[in-house]
Amino acid sequence: MDAISDTGTAQFELSEDQRAIREMTAAFAADRVAPYALDWDRERFFPANIIRETGPLGFGGIYVREDVGGSGLGRLDAVLIFEALAAACPAFAAFISIHNMATWMIDTFGDESQRQRFVPRLASMELLASYCLTEPGSGSDAAALKTRAVRSGGNGSDYVLNGAKQFISGAGDSDLYVAMVRTGEDGPKGISTLVIPKDAPGLSFGKIESKMGWHMQSTRQVIFEDCKVPAENLLSSEGQGFRIAMAGLDGGRLNIAACSLGGAQSAFDKALAYAGERQAFGQAIDRFQAIQFKLADMETNLQASRVFLYTAASKLDRKAPDATKWSAMAKRFVTDACFDVANDALQVHGGYGYLHDYGVEKLVRDLRVHQILEGTNEIMRVIIARQLIRQ
Numbered sequence: 085m086d087a088i089s090d091t092g093t094a095q096f097e098l099s100e101d102q103r104a105i106r107e108m109t110a111a112f113a114a115d116r117v118a119p120y121a122l123d124w125d126r127e128r129f130f131p132a133n134i135i136r137e138t139g140p141l142g143f144g145g146i147y148v149r150e151d152v153g154g155s156g157l158g159r160l161d162a163v164l165i166f167e168a169l170a171a172a173c174p175a176f177a178a179f180i181s182i183h184n185m186a187t188w189m190i191d192t193f194g195d196e197s198q199r200q201r202f203v204p205r206l207a208s209m210e211l212l213a214s215y216c217l218t219e220p221g222s223g224s225d226a227a228a229l230k231t232r233a234v235r236s237g238g239n240g241s242d243y244v245l246n247g248a249k250q251f252i253s254g255a256g257d258s259d260l261y262v263a264m265v266r267t268g269e270d271g272p273k274g275i276s277t278l279v280i281p282k283d284a285p286g287l288s289f290g291k292i293e294s295k296m297g298w299h300m301q302s303t304r305q306v307i308f309e310d311c312k313v314p315a316e317n318l319l320s321s322e323g324q325g326f327r328i329a330m331a332g333l334d335g336g337r338l339n340i341a342a343c344s345l346g347g348a349q350s351a352f353d354k355a356l357a358y359a360g361e362r363q364a365f366g367q368a369i370d371r372f373q374a375i376q377f378k379l380a381d382m383e384t385n386l387q388a389s390r391v392f393l394y395t396a397a398s399k400l401d402r403k404a405p406d407a408t409k410w411s412a413m414a415k416r417f418v419t420d421a422c423f424d425v426a427n428d429a430l431q432v433h434g435g436y437g438y439l440h441d442y443g444v445e446k447l448v449r450d451l452r453v454h455q456i457l458e459g460t461n462e463i464m465r466v467i468i469a470r471q472l473i474r475q
């Protein structure tokens with residue numbers, strides 16, 4: 085991969101450690117993920133054991149503090165990891181991103197006892213976690229969520245939950261559910277965050293959704309029917325849940341953009357190789373200027389995405405005041421540009437691109453949802469415009 089880090093623009097001269105992280109991740113992905121990704125997709129198989137193998141590599145708590153077993157790395161390091169994993173399977177990488185988002189929220193907003201109780205087993209990947217914000221009646225307008233949590237038990241020792249979360253990645257497979265619920269007034273200030281174990285009484289899961297891509301992980305409703313959760317599982321204090329959910333999403337958006345970049349790079353590499361081999365009209369198709377221009381545009385879009393994403397990740401690492409805007413811009417730009425790269429790679433393959441065995445149509449299907457989740461690309465524009473107009 086001719087990454088900008090290798091050609092060395094001053095800002096992104098990767099450190100020795102970052103190069104080592106990228107190489108180690110790429111080696112793992114090539115060995116343990118890439119050979120199986122098409123089968124997992126076809127068979128809708130959730131490879132829990134291979135996901136758990138990434139725990140000892142430090143991928144269970146990439147930007148989580150080291151005293152609770154995290155790797156203590158930064159957001160740019162995380163982007164390098166997700167980009168390399170996604171080159172083998174974007175859906176595999178995206179599951180690990182969601183787990184990291186949930187784990188980071190507990191590490192950052194949990195008290196000492198919550199950090200010690202949950203994070204070490206999440207960082208080692210003994211436990212897997214899901215992030216539960218969306219509801220059937222509220223997606224983009226997340227602050228309108230309705231799942232209600234009411235204090236009960238002696239001295240209010242429990243919350244009793246009623247409602248449902250929609251489209252939850254890993255639902256049924258994960259051990260912990262970091263859920264945004266309503267404990268107070270309407271709007272963002274009435275929302276709180278609870279860590280809910282899979283075996284909480286009154287917790288169940290909806291049917292496994294049949295969907296376009298991301299077949300290796302389940303998407304299901306998480307349903308609460310008088311579901312009892314200990315009050316000691318509340319993160320921070322009541323009313324802080326929307327802020328916690330949004331803080332998790334800044335990093336989540338960069339990770340999902342990295343998943344698009346890795347997947348699109350892989351689609352491009354396949355297209356470039358194929359264009360050199362495939363013969364039409366007595367010559368390789370890469371002799372046609374139409375194909376050459378397409379490849380040139382794809383390469384340009386990949387490199388522009390990489391520069392943009394690494395810049396946004398560095399801003400989040402530095403806690404720059406405009407980091408939220410840059411995370412939204414990077415998510416919007418990279419997921420759109422990289423979907424187009426993958427789709428063009430399919431076109432370069434002609435009819436073979438439409439066949440599962442060539443691996444390109446899976447990448448197109450997997451990358452399509454990145455334009456929708458972690459905030460749709462329209463909502464990214466809302467965030468960017470809001471910040472522009474405030475300035």
Ligand SMILES: Cc1cc2nc3c(=O)[nH]c(=O)nc-3n(C[C@H](O)[C@H](O)[C@H](O)COP(=O)(O)OP(=O)(O)OC[C@H]3O[C@@H](n4cnc5c(N)ncnc54)[C@H](O)[C@@H]3O)c2cc1C
Nearest residue numbers: 215216217218222223224251252253456457458459460462
């Ligand atoms: C495979 C998959 C996995 C998912 N995983 C998770 C998960 O693990 N956890 C989780 O909490 N959620 C998850 N989601 C949910 C995802 O985040 C939502 O689907 C997304 O936020 C959009 O919400 P919605 O589907 O309700 O669409 P809506 O909010 O109903 O939007 C419909 C359309 O209207 C547009 N729109 C809405 N408001 C505006 C506006 N103000 N301005 C302009 N356009 C607007 C949207 O951009 C979109 O095009 C997942 C979704 C999918 C498909």
